[in-house]
Amino acid sequence: MDIREIQTFAVIAKTGSFQKAAEILQYSQPTISMRIKQLEAELKISLFERGKTLQLTPAGQLFYEKSQTLLANYAELDLFAEQLHNEVPARSLTIGVSDPTASLIMPQVIQSFHQAYPTVSVHIQVADANTCSQALKDGTIAFAICGAPHLILDHYYEPIFYDELNLLVSEQHPLANRQVVTLADLRNEVFLFTPENCPVRIQIEQHLRQSIGNQYRKMEVTTSLSHKYYVRENAGISLFTATAHSEQFSGTKVVAVKDLPIHPPIGLLTPSNQIEYDSLTLTMIRSIVDTFDTLGKKVQYPKIVQNRM
Structure with missing residues (x-):
């Protein structure tokens, strides 16, 4: 063959x-x-x-x-x-990764990668999309896996897949027994939000205002993966990505939201003048996409990886 x-x-x-x-x-x-x-x-x-x-x-x-x-x-x-x-025989690779990918996906990627390439040192810079964009511009990372940043001409962003938003509530919450809710069901709730400049938060609040006006309260918890701890204590509810809620957290319940058509991208951020990466870097990118694929995400392999498949 x-x-x-x-x-x-x-x-x-x-x-x-x-x-x-x-x-x-x-x-x-x-x-x-x-x-x-x-x-x-x-x-x-x-x-x-x-x-x-x-x-x-x-x-x-x-x-x-x-x-x-x-x-x-x-x-x-x-x-x-x-x-x-x-x-x-040995080298290092530094990449930027946003949460929740950095915390929930990358550990298993790195574990497998280190088994295959024990002489390679991998360094992960965990940051939001815009910080990753600046790091790429500064030349401190080879590429980034993140949401869509404020794009500049020096960079190229290619979505790998589009996530969806779910509702996370405490098991003590009245909505915990529901399989699906609408935004109208969330009147007068306390929402846990990421910072005001977060694109996903802005989109969520736009839809909330269209549906329930100002009939909700908010509490800002800037680290998104911390939300589950506040939710567990019934301090509020959180609308966040399915990837962030992919691991069941004791004391909480994930509920689908019927009328929230927001699909945040997770993608590959590279320099626009990067014609071709070496085999090691391409293998890392493909390993990340493969991991999303095994989790049931509808992935699209980046062009630079497709050309080597």
């Missing part, structure tokens, strides 16, 4: 389309089709069920799962070869 055939298969499986795979890999569609035919001939199985929608066969699904390990090992081998060529 040719590694390019397996890479092509993996991209088709991820995108669900031969045409999209051709665009990502920058090959003609006949070339993409030929590689899959060759792979199926070598394996003596059908990988895809071809109909109105492209789906993996049961055998194709099993092969896809195994191929992920192979491709990850291949990327590791590629990086190792690059290190041998450059005679740089």
Whole structure:
């Protein structure tokens, strides 16, 4: 089997389309089709069920799962070869990451990354999107994973996925037994908010005012991941991202909100003149996106990663 055939298969499986795979890999569609035919001939199985929608066969699904390990090992081998060529056995990588990604997602990314690359020192600067943007401008980080910052021409921001907002209440709260609420149900509640200049907070308050006017109170707790502790004591309620509420916190309940169409992006912030990252940096970016993918997020791989898949 040719590694390019397996890479092509993996991209088709991820995108669900031969045409999209051709665009990502920058090959003609006949070339993409030929590689899959060759792979199926070598394996003596059908990988895809071809109909109105492209789906993996049961055998194709099993092969896809195994191929992920192979491709990850291949990327590791590629990086190792690059290190041998450059005679740089050890190096460091500094990145900016906003919460909740920094606290809830990055630990497992780093744990796996350190196992694969024990000689690489990774440093995480936890900061909001605008601080990450300034750090990128100053050259102190290689890239950032954050919400959408105030963009400048020197930077390029590409969303990886769009989050959604949920309601977090104490188990003692009357709404704790509800599966879903509307903004009208939140009259006269005490809302825990991030700082006034937070874009998500501004959007939330705009929707609240449209729905219930000024019939709510607010308390500012600037660190978003602290909200759950205040909520647990029934000091207030919090509207925050599903990622922030992805781990169940004892004494609290997550409730869906029916009429809050806010979908904050989590994305990759890079210098606009960054033509290509080295294999190590690309592997870190892909590892982060892969982790979001395993959590069930509808991710879109950044273009700089797609070009190496």
